[in-house]
Amino acid sequence: MLALSVAPPRAARARRRPAWLPAVAALFFAGLTFWLGQWQLGRAEEKRTKQAAFDVAAALPAVELAALPTSAAPFSRVRVTGQFAAAYQIYLDNRLLQGRAGYHVIVPLAYPGGVVLVNRGWLAAASDRAVRPDAPLTSAPVTLEGLLVPAQSRYLELSERGVAGPVWQNLSLARFRQWYHGELPDWMLLQTSPAADGLVRDWPRPDTGVERHLGYAVQWFALTAAIFVLYAYYGLWRRFHAPR
Secondary structure, eight states: OOOOOOSOOHHHHHHHSOTHHHHHHHHHHHHHHHHHHHHHHHHHHHHHHHHHHHHHHHTSOOEEGGGSOTTOOTTOEEEEEEEEOGGGOEEEEEEEETTEEEEEEEEEEEETTEEEEEEEEEEEOOSSTTSOOOOOOOSSOEEEEEEEEEOOOOSOOOSGGGEETTEESSOOHHHHHHHHTSOOOSEEEEEOSOOSSOOBOOOOOTTTTHHHHHHHHHHHHHHHHHHHHHIIIIIIIHHHHSOO
């Protein structure tokens, strides 16, 4: 007695599978990877624009900070004479320089007409992280030159535990203003003038990482092309040319 197969014919199975499903999936993932590629190109262009502004500002003479308009362009070169507020100096942790961990040293500088946060530079961390960082300040008036940049930190802080005395994980202007009990501008001065304080002021170029963004963009666009090729073969050509 012959056994009867209950499996539906291959053509019937093919008819049961929605033909639009692979097409929708291919379009979705192709659109997603293409958007990610465009986003990486946008990040690269953003850094190029910042570098262009940096190059223009670097070619200009430094101006007095008190005379600078509030609408000053980023990376403006300024000069300021004032006094450090030593009681409010903080150390931003986990800042790397050539692969070595350290701190950025941030302190307010009061000058006639206002106050500005100054990033004095990078301080190497001790091998024993239990040792608190220390970057002594002079109590005498100082004259600094530097670049104005937005006073912000690029690191994510998950909780208030990111603050441990003078060591902070993140620069929060709102928290600093509350602690300082005074107004602080949205700008910060990256000190470029030399000082005998042992700090490193090797600030990265704004266009650092452009090549990496371009490389990521090429990878995402390659994935977009691969999705279309795979769908054209498996979703179209094999569907209509495979043996029945």
